Amino acid sequence: MIWHPFTKQQGAPEPLKITRGQREYVFDSEGRRYVDAIASWWTVIHGHNHPQIAGAITQQLAELDHVIFAGFIHESAEAVDRALMRLTAGRFTHTFFSDNGSTAVEVMLKLAVQYWHNEGQKKRNVFIKFEPAYHGDTVGAMSAGGDSVFNRAFEPLLFQTQSFRYPQTDTDLGVLDEIESWVRQNRDIVAGIIIEPLIAAAGGMHFQEPQLLAALDRICKSYDLLLLFDEVFTGLGRTGRMFAFEHAGISPDLLALAKGLTGGALPLAVTLVNERVHRAFASPEPEKNFYHGHTMSGNPLGCAAAAASLALCADNRFLPQVTALQQKMQRRWRHLETAFEGKLQGARSLGAVSAGNLVTQGTAGYTFQHAAEMRRQALAKGVILRPLGNVIYVTPPYNISDSALEKTFDCIGEIIDDYEP
Numbered sequence: 269m270i271w272h273p274f275t276k277q278q279g280a281p282e283p284l285k286i287t288r289g290q291r292e293y294v295f296d297s298e299g300r301r302y303v304d305a306i307a308s309w310w311t312v313i314h315g316h317n318h319p320q321i322a323g324a325i326t327q328q329l330a331e332l333d334h335v336i337f338a339g340f341i342h343e344s345a346e347a348v349d350r351a352l353m354r355l356t357a358g359r360f361t362h363t364f365f366s367d368n369g370s371t372a373v374e375v376m377l378k379l380a381v382q383y384w385h386n387e388g389q390k391k392r393n394v395f396i397k398f399e400p401a402y403h404g405d406t407v408g409a410m411s412a413g414g415d416s417v418f419n420r421a422f423e424p425l426l427f428q429t430q431s432f433r434y435p436q437t438d439t440d441l442g443v444l445d446e447i448e449s450w451v452r453q454n455r456d457i458v459a460g461i462i463i464e465p466l467i468a469a470a471g472g473m474h475f476q477e478p479q480l481l482a483a484l485d486r487i488c489k490s491y492d493l494l495l496l497f498d499e500v501f502t503g504l505g506r507t508g509r510m511f512a513f514e515h516a517g518i519s520p521d522l523l524a525l526a527k528g529l530t531g532g533a534l535p536l537a538v539t540l541v542n543e544r545v546h547r548a549f550a551s552p553e554p555e556k557n558f559y560h561g562h563t564m565s566g567n568p569l570g571c572a573a574a575a576a577s578l579a580l581c582a583d584n585r586f587l588p589q590v591t592a593l594q595q596k597m598q599r600r601w602r603h604l605e606t607a608f609e610g611k612l613q614g615a616r617s618l619g620a621v622s623a624g625n626l627v628t629q630g631t632a633g634y635t636f637q638h639a640a641e642m643r644r645q646a647l648a649k650g651v652i653l654r655p656l657g658n659v660i661y662v663t664p665p666y667n668i669s670d671s672a673l674e675k676t677f678d679c680i681g682e683i684i685d686d687y688e689p
Contacts, residue, residue: 370404
């Protein structure tokens, strides 16, 4: 039997069998069509089965399926590296390949700790993190995440961190003062700050104003800390810029990317490293090497998919479609908020991300009791939604059609109409 992720092992509905996908739609075994309004966990940014990505995979498979990545290289990996260096405008110098968002974050954390180890400051191994936050399900990624149902059972495995409230607006400037005060007293043990820039996604789609990122960057520069950005979700156009850090006019030391990297076609992730960090590893001393790798690191098929996806990202039509999508979603959320005053609040949109909070008298977190029923209602109406507790969000492929977007928001309206706080 298959054990599905994030799924109750007793009482969960039977999984829906999907047989094919096309643009913003997937189709089940009986031919029913569903709008994939969450881009299958935020990955399918160009739509399902994009011909350019599928063609690149097919061509690569005819030439090279896989090769060990330690001591060997292939053209598709080089193409991904070149494309990322161009898209990030020279802010980074090296690309470290892995398999998924959690491992890309894990690599960031390990590189940051070993950076200070190699620099002779071995006590600097504590990270500043935020609540809420979700960085993945490996031990390091869970340690850097906020307290949640995802990681509470594994608390004995988690390493020491210092947690602060996720700053969102200028009213949260006090949090930055708290961070700076704590860093001033504990600078000798701090490795860096890790954050989901602009949007704390799985924690409830909490939006952040860019100037707060700039303030964190200032703290890092003032106290010589590393700045780690988890852009597994926000990277590659999701916020309306190619990368979320661009909104703040800053650049992190380490950057984790995944999800849209291959357009959802194959598992692949990268950690981008700037020259400052890489320089600490550029040594003939064996103990300064980074002893980390994955069996499928730099897999040619995944890299071929990523190279094709990144070529689509570089097209001058790529970001304007995200801007247009944001405007459309804003209009729909404003309409819903007006129509369901007392039931819906906090509607917000940024790039290809939009969300609204259901008013609730009870638990509003991930275990919100109505979330499963809302998923069921949406499927019955031909839409895939996956609320984060009481937060309904829409994160579709960037090229979703107007008709599919209309169907999605009509579905949300019907669900809210049935909902009783």
